[in-house]
Amino acid sequence: MSAERKQIEAELKKHCIPILRILGFKGSFPNLYRDVEGFVSLINFQFYSSGGSFCINLSYAEPDRANVYYRK
Structure with a gap:
């Protein structure tokens, strides 16, 4: 991993991720999600x-998951 990427990640984890946690996002960096009444937001x-x-x-899944494509 480059020094630039390490610095960018450190700044995101310091300034951005705590705010996303306050807003209810879970998961581990770099993939976060939030479920509000079945509506799932993804970052x-x-x-x-x-x-x-x-x-x-940024993406989302509706409660009925009508907008989610699954390969079969």
């Missing part, structure tokens, strides 16, 4: 392989 931190940047992926 994933995805790091660029060359280092220095990342993106945040």
Whole structure:
């Protein structure tokens, strides 16, 4: 893991993750989720392989899971 990524992760864990925990998100970094009345919110931190940047992926699953695709 690059020094840049370590620094980015440390800052996210220091400043961002505690706020997400207060908002009810569970899981372990980089994958967090929150279930509110069956509506599941998902947050994933995805790091660029060359280092220095990342993106945040947001998704959700409705209570009836109609918007979730499962491969069979």
